[in-house]
Each structure stands twice: as C-alpha cells, then as structure tokens.
Amino acid sequence: MAVKTPTRKPRADAQQNRERILEVAKKEFTRSGPNASLDDIAREAAVGAGTLYRHFPTRDALIEAVYRTEVEKLAAAQKKFSETMCPIDSLRAWMLLFVDYIAAKQIIAPALNSLVGGPTKLYEGSRGQIQGAIDALVHRAIKSGDLRKDLEPFDLLRALIGVSYVASSPDWRQSAKRLVDILITGSRTAK
C-alpha cells in the first residue's frame, strides 16, 4: 500500500536556487579552498544567506553536496574498470582516477577526512560509495591472487586519500602516479 503523500509538487524556484548555489559553491571551493566565505557564495548565487543555510545547514553539508557528484562518478568508474580490465589494472586505474578527481579540487581536506572516519560523522553516503568501490576492487584482486590476502582495503583507501591530500605540489600528478605504483607493489602477494 503506497504511503499517503499529499505533499504538493515542490516549488521550482527552490530547486533552481539550490542548483545555482551548488554551482557557485563548487567554483568558490575550488578557487579559494574549503574556507570560502558562505555569505560570498550566497551573494554570488543571488540568494540571501538564509536561503543558503536553509538548503545546506552547515558548511560540511554544502561541501558534501558539491562533492557528491564526483563520488558518484568514481563509483561508476569502478564498475566500468572492473568489467573491462584485469584486477590489478583496474585497481591502479581507479586509484589514479581517484587522485585525479578528488585531489584536483581544493575541497579535499575536510571532505576526505570524514571519508575515513575522522572526527565528524558526516558524508555518510559518499563514504559508503567509495568504500564499496575500493572493497570490490581489492577483493577481486585478492581472489585472483594478485594481492596479499591480509590486505585491508580501507588501509589502501587511507593511503590514497593521503596521496590526494598532498597533491598540491607542482608535479603532483607524477608523484601520485609513482606513489600509487609503490602502494600496489607493496600490496602484491609475496613472490
């Protein structure tokens, strides 16, 4: 039996405002880091501060919302890679993509921290998606015998976040690539 939901159709302007805020926020966070002024974002999105805070009660909520689409892309990529590549290659490809997607933004610090169970318990949704992706990749590579059985997928995720976090240096892309390789080599089954 369907639940009675006599709610009327949601207002169009609210939805539009929400999207405009997200758009501006993404730009601002990328430009000036996770401490960008929320009032500035509201102003640039041509809404009042109240509107921004109604949609996103906290800074973290806004960050997560901005960041969610990236997470979804990553989760999708995992599936695709797993279908088209061998276990190790798909893991490596995904790790590199992770660094690319996440590290390039300046949002990282606060967003990622809670991905790995940091102080705040936010971002629960995103966290699950990412964890699911790395779990799948690692378990597949363990089953195929490429990775050590005692490897904790979560450890790898932590390291990856670390790598991403540090990705602000000039040659970060090269460095990240080298580090991903080190991590994978260190995770392989002993010969």
Place this chain on the structure above:
Amino acid sequence: MAVKTPTRKPRADAQQNRERILEVAKKEFTRSGPNASLDDIAREAAVGAGTLYRHFPTRDALIEAVYRTEVEKLAAAQKKFSETMCPIDSLRAWMLLFVDYIAAKQIIAPALNSLVGGPTKLYEGSRGQIQGAIDALVHRAIKSGDLRKDLEPFDLLRALIGVSYVASSPDWRQSAKRLVDILITGSRTAK
C-alpha cells in the same frame, strides 16, 4: 669585521611571554585543531592579543613555532636510528616515529601541507630538516641495495604525510603501521 650590534640585552618578559604563548598554543592546537581561537590562546596565556600577534604575526607562524620542536626531535631521531640500525629498519622506525609525532597532534593539516611545497611557502626551516632526514635514510637504504635506485625520497615523504593526515581514525596506529610496511615493501628492490 664584526657588524656593530649595539643592541641591548633583549627583555626577559618578552621571552617569557613568548614561551608561555607557545605552551598554551600547543595545548590548544592539540585540543581543538588548527582553528583554535588565537584570542583565546592569548587570554589563556595572560597576554593581550597585540602581544600574541607581535610575536607571531600570522596563525601559520604560530603553528610553525609550536611545531618546530617536534621537527627537531625527528631530525635528531634520524641520526640516532641511522647509527644503531640497519638501513631498512632505521627507515621504518623513523617513518613510524614520524606518524607518531606528527599525526598525534591535530596541527597536521596546514603545517604538513607546506612541508611538501603546498600553496604557502612557510615553514621553510622545518621543511629542510625533514627533507634532510628522509633523504639520508632513503639514500642509505638505496646504497645498501635494499631499496630501488629510482625511488624519490620526497615521494615517500608525501605518502607519509598522507598517512599521518589520515591518522585521525580510531585504529590509526595499526593502520599507519600496516601502511608504512606496504610503502616499504613497495619500495624495495625487485627480487
């Protein structure tokens, strides 16, 4: 010829205040992270805000000062380890110590970021010391044939900072240990 420095003996109270501020700052940064209120720190140290800002013009300057003693301890440890352990063991021991010293504090994020050449160019002094330490350890282990010749010490440092950064999760100590081992394994010479 010595430069004329007819400066009189520095005032004792200034020095005392400086030290008291550092002490309080360390406590506060550890307790509530790098965004602790500077005015609060000043108040608890029983000085005016002006005094705090005269000694440490920016938040970063204060963080670096707090953080400098830890860096010095790390540099010292590198020498000791290198004298008393085999190359790989000394590297591992130092890496674990790094995580211990740095990650346990909540200062990490902003402080470490510039260690690896992040946006700001602060912390120059500390940076040199840490880099010197990891360089020495890695080069020694390369010479002894334990690590791959093409390993970039700086990459390892980046990963290490990453590991530290993520060290806020419950079982961080265990996870860090596992990750350090993965990194070292991945850096060894191919068999």
Place this chain on the structure above:
DNA sequence: GATAAAACGGAGAGTGTCTCCGTATAGATA
C-alpha cells in the same frame, strides 16, 4: 483570483581576526 504552504532575504547578534597607539617597564647609564 483566493489561499496557505513553501521559500525567500537580509538585518543583526555572536564570535573571531588583527591593528593601532597610549601606557608600562626592563635594562642602560651615570
């Protein structure tokens, strides 16, 4: 068009940052 639920917006209180400058004092000098 009338109605009420939904959403807006911006003034303003609370808090933190950082500066400025009048006041206090430690060390030099005699």
Place this chain on the structure above:
DNA sequence: TATCTATACGGAGACACTCTCCGTTTTATC
C-alpha cells in the same frame, strides 16, 4: 639609586564571517 628610552605590553575597536529569526514574497493548488 635615579633617570632615561628602547622595548614590549594590552585591550579597545574596526572589520569579517557565521548563522538565525521572522516579516515578506512567491508558488502550487483549487
């Protein structure tokens, strides 16, 4: 010891950011 002045102190206050509250406006519906 008394005096002098470079040095340092401190906190009021201007400015910036966060977040809430509530009177006003807009939308979907009938």
